[in-house]
Amino acid sequence: MENGPPTIGFEDGTIDVERLLVEPQDGHVSVDSVMCFNDIAENAMEMEEVSRCFGVRNTAVSQECGEDILNGDVLDSMREVEVGYFRMQNDFCSMGEEYLLGVEFAESITNLDYGSSEGLQTSVSDSPVLASAAVTDTPWKADLFKTMEVPECQNHQLNADSSRFGEICGPCDKSETYAEEEPLKSPTSCALQDIGKFHDISSCSFQDILSDENDTSLSPSVDMLYSPKNEKSSEFGLTGQNGGTKRFQERDALVTTSAPASQTDTLPTQKRSRKPTQRYIDELADPISRHTKKRREVPSSKSLGVKDHKKCRVGSRAIRLPAEEPSVKAIQVPFASLVQNERPESCAYDMVRSSDRGNLMTKSKDSRISSENQKKKDEFAAAIHLKKRDESVSAATQRKRDGNVTAVHLKKREDNVTAVHIKKRDDDITAVSPQKWDDCVATLRQKKRDDYLTAESSEEVIGRRKHHRLWTIAEVKKLIDGVSEYGVGRWSRIKKLFFSASAHRTSVDLKDKWRNLLKASGIQGQGSRQGEKKRNMAWRPLPKSILRRVCELATIYPYPKGRKPKIAHIHHDSPDRSTDITLGDYRRILRSINGN
DNA sequence: GTTAGGG
DNA sequence: CCCTAAC
Structure with a gap:
């Protein structure tokens, strides 16, 4: 399912519409460039639809977004850039990139975008099915130009994400789904749907990733356990994505967040993903050692049987608890999973990953087998989690999720953590995101497998954490x-x-x-x-x-x-139930017998 | 090795 | 859940 055709044949001039719409993940193959490809196609169609049905609304949304998202420099630059659609998009995107990710990629991305965009355009126009869309192309370009930019970007972002996730998460599902949906009937609606689904998927996956278990997540239609509210609009990507999903339905929902959030995760993808990774790990290593110097000792000492944890614990505790608890099962996975991608580069990853796996696999008794190692690993992972948490992830969302899904008793700690995140988020989110997505993806794959391989009561699975299993x-x-x-x-x-x-x-x-x-x-x-x-x-x-x-x-x-x-007396005479009672009776009987 | 209790 | 003190 993950072996989509490596490239979309836009050279032919004719693109399989279905493919285009249905399996946008294919675009994923060539990653950065192709992603744009898909985006545009979808965008074109979306636009049409939007302009017809939601024109006003859309505008409103876009503006809303624009304002929110593009505050300060970005906004200004935006205004200046009213040149051409592509230009716009590119600029916007690049701005977004800069805004969130840094300049380096902006340029390259822009270029890629442009190229692919063109290609797409052409092919799309040629395609008979998309004729309508193509026609529409011009008008919306002109009319909706300004208004659309923002959503455009959003789409872009989201799509990119979606595609990625799509490929990873459930291309199969998608394909099937779409196949059933009269592909040619109306590309527009299709596109919309796709987008919606993708969003769902992406959000799903993301959230799911956050949660240890939600296998359901893999199917786009599944109901999320949490309620997608924009608690803190500027939270991380989750919120934004949610909003994005309902973009066409509730303009309110859309809200600003989406753009920045999605942007973060979007294009950067693989190339970038690695960079952060490196830095990440390095950073992680230090802080961890720094903060949790003791902490690390804890596990090791534990496993080694050393008996002086007390000191360590005291210090470590403060750190450790917040890290583990707040993240809860839901959050933990993602974090750990994030690490997974990094794995290839250092052994540390392996450790983390293993632990992560343990979490994912949950029930598999195996995970418990090497308790020692596992423990150690877990600790390490936890440390990393802590770091990561600080750097990214929407605390709010997670919290909510935690509350609903896990309903655990981690209130206090969560609060602490949350505060921290919010603070750091803006700064660090950039670096983390790209990688994060990758990780998520990886996680998903792994997860999917694990979930299906080790079927367990969802209840248990969901509730389980490192050394914490919810009582069923x-x-x-x-x-x-x-x-x-x-x-x-x-x-x-x-x-x-x-x-x-x-x-x-x-x-x-x-x-x-x-x-x-x-x-x-x-x-x-x-x-x-x-x-x-x-x-x-x-x-x-x-x-x-x-x-x-x-x-x-x-x-x-x-x-x-x-x-x-x-009831002491009562108990004495007739101890209570089954066993005791029986014994009592038995004794009595014996006594009587003996007495007689 | 268990249990009670605090963190 | 973890840990420790006290059986």
Whole structure:
């Protein structure tokens, strides 16, 4: 599926429309240049459509975007550049590039763009199917010229991304989908759809990447778990992309962010991706060592069996927690995945990657096999994550996602991290993005495979992090059963009998979980119940039945100590359920028998 | 080796 | 989840 024809035959003068529209990812092959190619085609068609149906709206959007995006220098230069469409585009893009990525690529990109654009234009016109589009070409060029520039660029960006992702994510899906959709019927709509889908895909993939599990992501139509809101419009690419997706539907949604965000990730692609990488790693290495000098020691000491972590931990903790927690499963993957691409260049990558893989593979028990190494790796990865996080990624989005999907209890930490990101984002986003995309892509591939290879309950998968696995309902139930049978405090037994299957979940874990359940059930926090309750709401919603049972058991077996205060007697006589009861009866029987 | 409890 | 102290 990933072996698209290396080049699109625009030399012929005739391009397969379907191909053009349907498999824009093909363009991806020649990367930078070709991408533009696709973009233009789509743009042309989009334009038409837009001009007809959404003309006003579009304008509005574009302006809106333009203003937001092009503030300061960019905006000024923009105004000056009203020359020709291509010129415009190029300029704009280049500006965007400069704006975000730096001048070096701007030029080259521009050139590429231009060339490919021309080619595309020609071929498009020739193509009978696209005739309408071609015709339209002129008008919109002139009329919508100004207004379109921004969206144009956006499209460009987005498309580029899309194509890339498309190829990586699910060219198959795409192809199939499109095939079914009467390709020739209306190129425009097709294009629109494509775009939409691509956006979806790209956003999807991105987000998914962020999340450990969302296999679903691969299919464009899948519903995202998070709600695409522009929380912080200037956040990272995610937001923008989302907005981009709905561009034609909700002009509000579009919003500024998209352009910068997408630009970031766009054209740069492979060439550029590497550069950042290098620098990245170097930078990463330092900061990490710097910040987490201790931290690194932690893992190693751990694995080595050294016993003086305490100090290390103290220092490392602050750093480490924010890094791991906030990113949560969702975020983590992407970060780690980012690293993957870098891998080829240094062994460090391997480490990271491995760990990453572990995450992705999630359930595969294998991941746990080499706990030592794994741990170390994970630590390393974590460190990198931390770095990366700071540099990029939309904290807001992630957060949201985390909250919805994982519903984990990482609130505090997340907040801290978030702040940091926002601050740094603008500066560093540039460098990171391109690579990021690559990474994402890589991740996706890997992910896809892994997901399908290791099918697990989505629940578990989703909830899992480095050394953190979300408790599944089933597990909780088991725990409850265990407690009901053996009472509180006999965690090892419960572990043995109820969790023998799951290697993770130590007795301590059970205990901890029980503790949490008590908290969640509202029992326990006798002091400040109100506050407790509120917090409880934030936690992962537990089935009422479970909460109820927990409550019951809690009354029967008050956790901390002083077991069975009320029902102590009862318990004594008729211990509770199954086992104990049986034993009691048995004893009684024996006694009676003996007595007799 | 387990458990309780704090972080 | 992790770690440690105290069984």
